Amino acid sequence: MGFENNNGGKVETSSFMRDFIDKCGGYAVHLDYLDAGANIIITASYQATIEGFEAKGYSREEAESALRRSVQVACEARQIYKDRCTKYSSHFITNNNATYIKRPILVAASVGSYGAYLADGSEYRGDYGEQVTVDTLKDFHRGRLRILADSAPDLIAFETIPNKLEAMAYAELLEEEGIEIPAWFSFSCKDEGSVVSGDSILECASIADTCKKVAAIGVNCTAPKYVQTLIASISKVTTKPVLVYPNSGETYDGESKQWEKSSGVGEEEEDFVSYISKWRDAGASLFGGCCRTTPYTIRSITKALSGKCSVADNRCYIE
Numbered sequence: 001m002g003f004e005n006n007n008g009g010k011v012e013t014s015s016f017m018r019d020f021i022d023k024c025g026g027y028a029v030h031l032d033y034l035d036a037g038a039n040i041i042i043t044a045s046y047q048a049t050i051e052g053f054e055a056k057g058y059s060r061e062e063a064e065s066a067l068r069r070s071v072q073v074a075c076e077a078r079q080i081y082k083d084r085c086t087k088y089s090s091h092f093i094t095n096n097n098a099t100y101i102k103r104p105i106l107v108a109a110s111v112g113s114y115g116a117y118l119a120d121g122s123e124y125r126g127d128y129g130e131q132v133t134v135d136t137l138k139d140f141h142r143g144r145l146r147i148l149a150d151s152a153p154d155l156i157a158f159e160t161i162p163n164k165l166e167a168m169a170y171a172e173l174l175e176e177e178g179i180e181i182p183a184w185f186s187f188s189c190k191d192e193g194s195v196v197s198g199d200s201i202l203e204c205a206s207i208a209d210t211c212k213k214v215a216a217i218g219v220n221c222t223a224p225k226y227v228q229t230l231i232a233s234i235s236k237v238t239t240k241p242v243l244v245y246p247n248s249g250e251t252y253d254g255e256s257k258q259w260e261k262s263s264g265v266g267e268e269e270e271d272f273v274s275y276i277s278k279w280r281d282a283g284a285s286l287f288g289g290c291c292r293t294t295p296y297t298i299r300s301i302t303k304a305l306s307g308k309c310s311v312a313d314n315r316c317y318i319e
């Protein structure tokens with residue numbers, strides 16, 4: 001797959017692909033996070049599904065290309081960053097506010113929930129209705145998972161999991177498809193003890209723990225104020241590394257499709273980064289930001305953890 005050839009040759013990349021890459025921010029977004037110190041960058045495939053592309057009138061082939069391309073873009077961004085590290089310094093230099101530090105960088109292929117495809121806010125509620133079973137979810141995710149795994153990312157990130165049903169579906173799929181790439185399961189929680197559907201985080205994390213393919217378990221897209229207790233709960237049922245990449249503390253309104261500040265609580269205004277050391281002390285090993293966080297958040301996390309831990313002791317920073 002190449003970019004448009006203006007020399008009369010075959011045009012290999014359709015406008016569809018260019019549009020998709022542009023919408024994903026191309027390399028720029030990944031590079032912003034790498035410049036900020038991220039060790040793991042997550043592909044822009046969270047809401048990209050074969051069914052979703054087909055509903056927009058694209059062919060299955062185009063949809064599959066877009067998924068593959070999301071992994072390629074992240075891998076290429078990593079290579080660009082590594083080349084810059086080599087060019088600017090053997091270890092560390094700051095140029096235009098970018099930090100170049102040679103370090104391990106992993107590419108995680110994002111798999112969003114069935115609710116993310118529905119885009120009706122159900123990813124934030126986890127209520128798929130009685131007609132949706134484990135088999136429905138496995139059928140929905142199977143094709144995309146296969147394509148993403150075949151694109152050779154370092155990790156597969158099952159993100160914003162809203163209920164235990166979807167966790168069970170992912171665990172069964174990883175086994176059935178013989179996926180050898182390590183995965184993480186990350187749940188979206190509505191309070192200190194439950195994922196957004198109301199299922200217990202203990203139950204959800206236990207499902208993830210029993211799956212041999214799962215390398216880390218945690219929470220994302222969750223208000224920072226709940227995370228410390230959630231880490232303690234997850235740690236009760238697993239010895240796998242715990243990851244946390246909460247949102248900014250604002251809540252998403254599925255109807256208006258907008259983020260809104262929670263009223264009268266206060267904690268969400270507390271600086272996200274002030275929580276980092278508490279999460280580390282509670283036992284989390286991987287840290288990052290989800291919705292409404294920015295490269296600035298990652299830069300602050302990097303700073304907050306610098307000197308206190310490193311990749312060597314299994315602590316990383318997620319995009």
Ligand SMILES: [Zn+2]
Pocket residue numbers: 220221247290291292
């Ligand atoms: Zn999010």
